[in-house]
Amino acid sequence: MDRLTYKGLLISDFNISNLAGFLHNEGEAPPVEAAVAPFGQVMPVLMQPDLACWQSQPDFSVVWTQPESVSESFRSMLAYQGSAIETILAEVDAYCALLLEMRHRLKSVFVPTWVLPAYQRGLGLLDLKNGGLTQTLMRMNLRLAENLARVSNIYVLDTQRWVNAAGKNAFNPKLWYMAKIPFSNEVFIEATRDIKSALSGISGRARKLIILDLDDTLWGGIVGDVGWENIRLGGHDHLGEAYADFQTALKALTRRGILLGIVSKNEETIALEAIQRHPEMALRLEDFAGWKINWQDKAQNIVDLVSELNLGLQSVVFIDDNPIERARVREALPEVLVPEWPPDKMLYKSALLSLRCFDTPFMSQEDLAKAGMYVSERQRQGLKNVVGSLDEWLKSLNLVVTREALNETNLSRTAQLLNKTNQMNLTTRRMTEAELADWAGQENHRLWTFRVSDRFGDTGLTGIASLEIEGTAGRIVDFVLSCRVMGRKVEEMMLATVIHHARALGLTEVYARYIPTPKNKPCLSFFEQSGMAANGDNIFIWQLDRSYPTPPQIALSE
Numbered sequence: 001m002d003r004l005t006y007k008g009l010l011i012s013d014f015n016i017s018n019l020a021g022f023l024h025n026e027g028e029a030p031p032v033e034a035a036v037a038p039f040g041q042v043m044p045v046l047m048q049p050d051l052a053c054w055q056s057q058p059d060f061s062v063v064w065t066q067p068e069s070v071s072e073s074f075r076s077m078l079a080y081q082g083s084a085i086e087t088i089l090a091e092v093d094a095y096c097a098l099l100l101e102m103r104h105r106l107k108s109v110f111v112p113t114w115v116l117p118a119y120q121r122g123l124g125l126l127d128l129k130n131g132g133l134t135q136t137l138m139r140m141n142l143r144l145a146e147n148l149a150r151v152s153n154i155y156v157l158d159t160q161r162w163v164n165a166a167g168k169n170a171f172n173p174k175l176w177y178m179a180k181i182p183f184s185n186e187v188f189i190e191a192t193r194d195i196k197s198a199l200s201g202i203s204g205r206a207r208k209l210i211i212l213d214l215d216d217t218l219w220g221g222i223v224g225d226v227g228w229e230n231i232r233l234g235g236h237d238h239l240g241e242a243y244a245d246f247q248t249a250l251k252a253l254t255r256r257g258i259l260l261g262i263v264s265k266n267e268e269t270i271a272l273e274a275i276q277r278h279p280e281m282a283l284r285l286e287d288f289a290g291w292k293i294n295w296q297d298k299a300q301n302i303v304d305l306v307s308e309l310n311l312g313l314q315s316v317v318f319i320d321d322n323p324i325e326r327a328r329v330r331e332a333l334p335e336v337l338v339p340e341w342p343p344d345k346m347l348y349k350s351a352l353l354s355l356r357c358f359d360t361p362f363m364s365q366e367d368l369a370k371a372g373m374y375v376s377e378r379q380r381q382g383l384k385n386v387v388g389s390l391d392e393w394l395k396s397l398n399l400v401v402t403r404e405a406l407n408e409t410n411l412s413r414t415a416q417l418l419n420k421t422n423q424m425n426l427t428t429r430r431m432t433e434a435e436l437a438d439w440a441g442q443e444n445h446r447l448w449t450f451r452v453s454d455r456f457g458d459t460g461l462t463g464i465a466s467l468e469i470e471g472t473a474g475r476i477v478d479f480v481l482s483c484r485v486m487g488r489k490v491e492e493m494m495l496a497t498v499i500h501h502a503r504a505l506g507l508t509e510v511y512a513r514y515i516p517t518p519k520n521k522p523c524l525s526f527f528e529q530s531g532m533a534a535n536g537d538n539i540f541i542w543q544l545d546r547s548y549p550t551p552p553q554i555a556l557s558e
Contacts (some may be wrong), residue, residue: 012042109153111144114140212264511540
């Protein structure tokens with residue numbers, strides 16, 4: 001369970017207290033304490049230089065308005081008094097300018113889109129033509145999204161989806177007249193769930209791996225009994241079509257950077273043959289990061305698979321049609337998300353797409369290519385089993401580490417890596433893109449990023465090292481490396497880079513202060529074996545009268 005409590009400030013032109021209550025009391029992690037800014041004072045609050053008078057040091061804000069309060073011209077349209085679309089969009093631009101100023105004062109800002117109640121038919125038949133309320137509101141929302149897309153920490157949320165989920169109960173005119181509440185509680189509950197999933201994603205807690213059963217989950221029937229030719233998958237069969245669509249949806253998620261794995265009680269050769277040979281399989285072996293197909297306990301198999309992939313159990317979603325297996329994993333591995341799965345196979349795709357646990361604030365090229373990277377990793381490990389020593393294996397990989405300074409192109413990925421990496425992370429500090437760029441731009445600070453490639457492919461930007469100059473000493477502030485490339489002497493090359501730069505500056509020593517967390521012990525182990533002198537207080541020192549050796553198995557590129 002996520003123990004961090006987020007502080008939020010809710011700013012609205014309507015009574016938003018119900019949302020504050022749901023954010024606080026709704027059981028899903030993370031916990032939230034939400035304060036409500038003065039009712040109906042949106043513009044004055046947005047202009048305040050300091051928001052702490054309503055919520056001490058808020059982490060995020062929700063700014064939820066009605067379109068007529070932002071645009072007087074749209075209010076005129078509601079009264080069927082003509083207004084030029086250019087004027088309306090200019091008023092949206094002015095509102096966005098105030099929101100953009102908030103990016104410097106808060107880590108995250110959430111802005112729900114504008115909606116009209118279902119009973120507001122506008123011009124009826126003509127409402128999607130020029131001058132119609134619906135068309136105008138669509139253009140306002142599009143302008144809102146386009147303006148706010150320019151910054152990384154403001155997120156536009158889809159109110160219409162919340163309204164659709166609430167159905168006919170989304171709006172109740174009585175609530176407005178009695179309490180100035182435009183939406184039902186069902187809408188606020190949907191908003192709460194999306195906001196909480198967004199906070200989890202922003203803090204690096206998005207799920208990364210879906211582990212799947214096979215029989216009656218990816219296809220219909222028991223493949224060991226009926227053979228791969230007779231499983232229900234695709235074809236002119238309503239259940240077969242549902243399984244095929246479920247697989248297609250899973251494959252689409254891999255293009256978002258979500259990994260797939262298999263844990264199934266089956267004969268491995270029979271199951272793999274079905275995946276490889278059945279003509280209606282949308283998923284093939286190359287779509288899976290790994291698998292455990294045997295007759296052992298599924299909970300233990302999940303632990304083993306996740307360990308092989310260098311991930312944590314908190315990254316996993318487990319999908320299985322069998323409620324007994326789900327209960328076993330849920331009880332044994334509480335960090336794993338085990339959603340209740342519908343007994344109706346035709347609901348599999350919709351159940352998958354409704355999961356909120358994959359929300360992430362940014363998708364890098366590394367994320368989009370992640371599934372392919374894990375296939376390449378299987379090839380590397382296969383080579384490792386053939387080649388004898390570690391040095392021989394590393395040399396056979398033709399490793400290249402490319403060093404870059406922080407820049408506009410790699411800033412987003414660097415901030416993402418800093419905020420998501422837990423194991424090889426010296427201090428585990430978290431920073432927004434703006435905070436990171438500001439820190440790196442200071443005169444006594446240096447920050448480098450590292451990309452890693454080998455003969456099997458490019459793993460992308462996977463390392464960060466930074467140095468703060470303190471008189472004649474240099475302190476390593478960040479030392480971060482993705483678990484995908486740990487143990488290949490990339491760590492030594494990064495450390496050599498920092499030490500070489502410090503020597504060129506004429507410093508006398510470099511030191512690193514390790515700050516322990518429950519997950520970053522691999523970083524401590526590296527520094528203990530790095531050759532740096534330890535002072536017994538988690539501080540490691542290298543005197544700069546000597547250079548640090550670079551690994552001969554790795555080529556350095558700039």
